[in-house]
Amino acid sequence: MITRQEINGKAPMNYNWFDVNELNDSDTRQLKRLFRLTPEIIDYVSDRHERPHYDFDIHTQSELVVYDVPLWPDKVTAHFTTRPIIFLLQGTTVFTFHTDETAYVFEQFKQEKVKEIKNATEFIMTFLLHAAKYFNQALDKLNVERNRLDKNLNNHIVNTDLRHLAQIEKSLVYLSSSIKTNLVMLESLRHTPLTLQITKEAQEKLDDILIETEQASRMVQISNEVTEKISTTSNNILNNNLNDTMKFLTVWSLILTIPTIMTGFFGMNVKLPGAQFPLAWIAIIILNIVFMAWLYFYLKKNHFL
The missing domain is CATH 3.30.460.20 (CorA soluble domain-like)
Known part of the structure; x- marks a missing residue:
């Protein structure tokens, strides 16, 4: 217009x-x-x-x-x-x-x-x-x-x-x-x-x-x-946040691998040393905790955490 x-x-x-x-x-x-x-x-x-x-x-x-x-x-x-x-x-x-x-x-x-x-x-x-x-x-x-x-x-x-x-x-x-x-x-x-x-x-x-x-x-x-x-x-x-997240997931994946491996061994349907003891499962739990704690402090000491 x-x-x-x-x-x-x-x-x-x-x-x-x-x-x-x-x-x-x-x-x-x-x-x-x-x-x-x-x-x-x-x-x-x-x-x-x-x-x-x-x-x-x-x-x-x-x-x-x-x-x-x-x-x-x-x-x-x-x-x-x-x-x-x-x-x-x-x-x-x-x-x-x-x-x-x-x-x-x-x-x-x-x-x-x-x-x-x-x-x-x-x-x-x-x-x-x-x-x-x-x-x-x-x-x-x-x-x-x-x-x-x-x-x-x-x-x-x-x-x-x-x-x-x-x-x-x-x-x-x-x-x-x-x-x-x-x-x-x-x-x-x-x-x-x-x-x-x-x-x-x-x-x-x-x-x-x-x-x-x-x-x-x-x-x-x-x-x-x-x-x-x-x-x-x-x-x-x-x-950086993504790297921290991936580091956290990787570290805890490694730590949680320990009980998976140990329970896998003792879960097999064969005779294993110490399996006949009634409190063997407590010993297995203690071993898991010990190894997991050791791995945790090792990773922390080497700055993976």
């Missing part, structure tokens, strides 16, 4: 903003007819997996900016993912393309008290600065969840916590990849036609976006390293 948008309850004075949510065939025909968008541009803006980048079409004088934003976990996907939002600039007209999944960025942008924006370039920079903060929010949420899991895993390791930790690792992979590509795209904007006649305010916003993104890049790197350490430590503890 194509909608002409307003900021702070009024239409912009120096540019037009058209927001396209869930681009469909009807919207495509309308964009081609009214705004002369080429099939190549339509392919770009309709791709839900387009990677962050900047593109300039010299024939139509169109500028395309693709920027990833995070998607929060839901019932279907238990970890963070990312999706692109796309800005298309033609002269003084800005088109934004997004899906229902990324609509939250636009809704919150409209609700914020955005001061008067002078032109379309400044609008894009203001929006990107607004969108950049969501990566830090996502990382903060992951860090809180990771710290909670770290506390639980220090007390007792359970499969549920390990699965949650795995979801955090997946989230960090998605966020890290998008932050890096966003940063490359933002740094490349300094040398594009979009910033040739950029205003001082827009330049300051671009600098702020780069600072926010670089900070998020460092945060996700640190968070990823910490999460890997926790995961490695948890695996080492599990392996």
Whole structure:
């Protein structure tokens, strides 16, 4: 659906903003007819997996900016993912393309008290600065969840916590990849036609976006390293616990082998030395206990226990 948008309850004075949510065939025909968008541009803006980048079409004088934003976990996907939002600039007209999944960025942008924006370039920079903060929010949420899991895993390791930790690792992979590509795209904007006649305010916003993104890049790197350490430590503890369990079972299997062997001998239907004595079974029990105790202390002395 194509909608002409307003900021702070009024239409912009120096540019037009058209927001396209869930681009469909009807919207495509309308964009081609009214705004002369080429099939190549339509392919770009309709791709839900387009990677962050900047593109300039010299024939139509169109500028395309693709920027990833995070998607929060839901019932279907238990970890963070990312999706692109796309800005298309033609002269003084800005088109934004997004899906229902990324609509939250636009809704919150409209609700914020955005001061008067002078032109379309400044609008894009203001929006990107607004969108950049969501990566830090996502990382903060992951860090809180990771710290909670770290506390639980220090007390007792359970499969549920390990699965949650795995979801955090997946989230960090998605966020890290998008932050890096966003940063490359933002740094490349300094040398594009979009910033040739950029205003001082827009330049300051671009600098702020780069600072926010670089900070998020460092945060996700640190968070990823910490999460890997926790995961490695948890695996080492599990392996150590398994080794202790196997050692315990092996040792007691050896100790319990002694009465099995001795009772096996004396349980045979043949005459054995001492079998005629009425209290022979007590002697057998005592011998079992003696040999078992000897084996137990021998294994303990040699650190098998």
